[in-house]
Amino acid sequence: MVTAAAAKKTSRQAGTGEATAMKNTGLRGVTIADTKISDVDGTNGILIYRGYRIEDLAANSTFEETAYLLLNDALPTKEQLDSFSRGLVEARRLPGFVIDVLKQLSAQANPMDVLQASIPLLAMADPVLPVETREANLSKASRLIASVAAVVASWQRIRQGLDPLPSDDGLSHAANFLWQLSGVKPDPAIAKDFDTALVLHADHSFNASTFACREVVSTQAHMYAGVAAGVGALSGSLHGGANAQVMKMLAELQNEKDIAGWVRRQLDSGRKIMGMGHAVYKTTDPRAKFLKEMGRRLGEKLGQPQWYRLASQIEETAVAEFEKRGKTTIKPNVDFYSASVYHMMGIPHDLMTPVFAVSRIAGWTSHIIEEKFGDAQGNPSLYRPSSDYIGNYCGRTGCEYEPVAQRS
Ligand SMILES: CC(C)(COP(=O)(O)OP(=O)(O)OC[C@H]1O[C@@H](n2cnc3c(N)ncnc32)[C@H](O)[C@@H]1OP(=O)(O)O)[C@@H](O)C(=O)NCCC(=O)NCCS
Numbered sequence: 083m084v085t086a087a088a089a090k091k092t093s094r095q096a097g098t099g100e101a102t103a104m105k106n107t108g109l110r111g112v113t114i115a116d117t118k119i120s121d122v123d124g125t126n127g128i129l130i131y132r133g134y135r136i137e138d139l140a141a142n143s144t145f146e147e148t149a150y151l152l153l154n155d156a157l158p159t160k161e162q163l164d165s166f167s168r169g170l171v172e173a174r175r176l177p178g179f180v181i182d183v184l185k186q187l188s189a190q191a192n193p194m195d196v197l198q199a200s201i202p203l204l205a206m207a208d209p210v211l212p213v214e215t216r217e218a219n220l221s222k223a224s225r226l227i228a229s230v231a232a233v234v235a236s237w238q239r240i241r242q243g244l245d246p247l248p249s250d251d252g253l254s255h256a257a258n259f260l261w262q263l264s265g266v267k268p269d270p271a272i273a274k275d276f277d278t279a280l281v282l283h284a285d286h287s288f289n290a291s292t293f294a295c296r297e298v299v300s301t302q303a304h305m306y307a308g309v310a311a312g313v314g315a316l317s318g319s320l321h322g323g324a325n326a327q328v329m330k331m332l333a334e335l336q337n338e339k340d341i342a343g344w345v346r347r348q349l350d351s352g353r354k355i356m357g358m359g360h361a362v363y364k365t366t367d368p369r370a371k372f373l374k375e376m377g378r379r380l381g382e383k384l385g386q387p388q389w390y391r392l393a394s395q396i397e398e399t400a401v402a403e404f405e406k407r408g409k410t411t412i413k414p415n416v417d418f419y420s421a422s423v424y425h426m427m428g429i430p431h432d433l434m435t436p437v438f439a440v441s442r443i444a445g446w447t448s449h450i451i452e453e454k455f456g457d458a459q460g461n462p463s464l465y466r467p468s469s470d471y472i473g474n475y476c477g478r479t480g481c482e483y484e485p486v487a488q489r490s
Contacts, residue, residue, distance in 0.1 A: 105470075110361065114465075115296075116458040119152060119448050120285045124362035129369065131285055132156070140372050145255050145280040146170060149444035152285055153223055153451065166224070167255075173228035174249040174258065176236060177207040181246060184233070189241040193234065193436045194317035198310055200233045201226075205306030214304075216455055222305045223447035230443045231255065234436040235262035256280055259440060264428055271383075275376055276427055279420060282369040283438055285445030287362075291315035291322065295446045296453045300465045305450050312446045313439055319356070322438040328357035328421035329431045332392055341392075345399045349407065355400050357418030364411035373419035380426045389422035 120131045129136040132151050139148055146167045150158045158166060180203045187196060205211055208225060210218040236246035239262075247262045256277035260268040268276070286292070294315040295308040316322035338344055348355055360367055374394075381387040397414050404412040424434050456462040474481060 108361070109293075109467075114288070117287060117449070117452060118155065118458045119452060120287045120445070122287045122362045124360070124364050127363060127365040127368050129286070136282065136368055137372065140278050140281050140369075143281055145277050145284070145441070145444070148281045148284050149227055152444050152448040153220060155457075169221075169224045170228045170255055171249065171251050173225045174232050174251075176229060176232045176246070177204070180204060180207065180233070181236060181240075184237055184240050187240075189243075191241075192317075193237055193432055194313065194323075194439075196237050197230065197233055197436050197439060198313040198317070200229075201306050201310040201313060204229050204233075205304065208306070211304060211306070214302075214454070216451065219305055219447075219451050219454060223444075223451065226305070226309060226447055227255075227443050231259045231440045232262070234433060234440055235259055237436075238263050238430065238433060239265075260427065263433075272380075272427055275380065275423070278376065279373065279423060280441040282372055283416065283420070283441035285442070285448065289321070290318075291442065292446055292449050296449050297465045299450045299453050300463065302454075305447060305454075308450045308453075309443065309446055312442070316439055316442065317435060322435045322442070324356050324415070324417040325421045325424065325434040325438060326431050328393075328417050329425055329434060331356055331396075332389060332422060332425075333431075335392060335396070336388065341395050342399045342403070345396065345403050349403060355396070357421065358397075358400055358404075358414055359412040360415045363413065363415065366413040367415045369416040369420075370414040370418055373416065373423055374414070377419045377423050377426075380423060384426050386426050389425065393419060393422055 118132070120129065122129055131139060131148065132155055134143075134151070134157075139151075143151075147158060147163055150163060150166045154162075180200060183203055184196065184200070187199075204226065208222055210221055232246075232249075239246045244265075247265055250258055250261050250267070253261060253267075254273065254277060257268050257270070257273035260266075260273055260276060288296075291312040295312040298311040299305065299308040319327050335341065335344065345355065374390075377393065378387075378390045381390040397418065401413060404410070421434060424437060425431070429437055452458055453462060476482070
């Protein structure tokens with residue numbers, strides 16, 4: 083019989099004679115399900131939520147209305163919107179034991195870890211957790227949308243040794259978040275811009291975190307289990323973590339005179355330029371266009387035009403350099419301009435990714451409901467992709483098991 087150590091040299095080829103190339107497709111181009119929630123047309127730079135163009139929603143809708151649309155497949159009537167918004171306000175207050183747990187955590191904890199850890203705690207406080215009707219899941223979604231914002235804002239206070247602030251029930255979701263985060267009632271125009279940023283980030287079809295949520299609930303796990311997975315997926319620097327990395331880049335390049343040289347050195351050494359490129363968009367992300375203009379406007383209003391200037395300069399130089407290198411499809415994504423927009427709104431850099439979650443929770447919960455109830459696919463199905471085994475292979479009988487004492 084062949085031992086595993088010997089098999090290492092031959093791998094599966096010993097059994098099949100096949101040469102196997104290592105691969106990780108990242109599921110690019112693989113359509114795994116139907117959805118009615120959102121569509122990303124990467125070639126033409128078009129994003130729609132439930133049929134509506136993102137530009138239209140960003141200009142005319144609010145986060146509350148957009149969340150309702152994502153969850154319910156239709157824009158709400160005035161009564162429906164009022165009732166949905168009231169539900170969000172009522173759910174803003176976090177359970178006392180969640181605050182107590184947050185107070186036990188190290189002030190240095192990564193805010194995305196804090197957010198992820200809080201999700202199962204919120205589950206434990208949800209009276210309809212075990213109920214798996216659509217109505218109960220809509221209620222869980224509403225609680226989660228309110229609670230994710232409350233956890234992020236509360237954590238900012240708690241880590242500074244302060245008590246969380248009570249909600250201002252007269253404020254919108256976006257404005258109240260800024261108030262509970264900073265303790266300052268926001269300028270209505272800034273709150274409106276933040277609301278627009280939340281609309282822009284609310285959904286994006288089968289992105290990594292949404293897929294994580296859907297995959298988890300395809301096992302019939304509850305909504306909170308799916309959302310905890312989504313928060314984990316969003317934390318990575320190739321996904322939601324990119325906005326904080328963009329801000330780090332901008333802060334480091336504030337005094338850089340030779341942006342073109344920096345871009346070249348970055349690419350020559352195989353490093354990425356954060357906030358550029360996208361797995362689906364092969365042209366400028368429509369959300370980035372909106373945020374770019376917002377960044378320009380806010381920079382002028384708040385006396386911080388340097389961020390827009392610097393980001394535009396990096397964009398222009400990097401796109402030209404990518405083109406020279408034959409990469410004509412790498413353009414700014416949503417994180418490229420949201421970073422400086424959030425910075426100017428007073429959002430601490432390490433809270434930029436949690437703020438992404440404050441918005442994306444609307445999309446996650448909508449996708450979870452679609453997954454659970456087979457709204458688009460007809461028949462909910464447990465995700466179970468396959469893989470090619472290219473590890474040790476000693477034939478069908480398996481490698482010879484050596485007792486530990488005999489292994490060298
Ligand atoms: C988002 C991202 C992972 C999508 O990548 P993708 O479509 O899967 O493409 P790949 O990562 O395979 O990149 C294709 C090529 O372009 C390069 N590339 C892509 N984005 C790049 C970037 N931002 N900076 C430098 N090179 C980049 C890759 O290195 C790769 O080069 P290679 O073919 O020579 O190996 C990628 O663009 C990236 O890492 N961007 C930076 C992180 C970011 O902003 N994430 C937020 C996404 S919303």
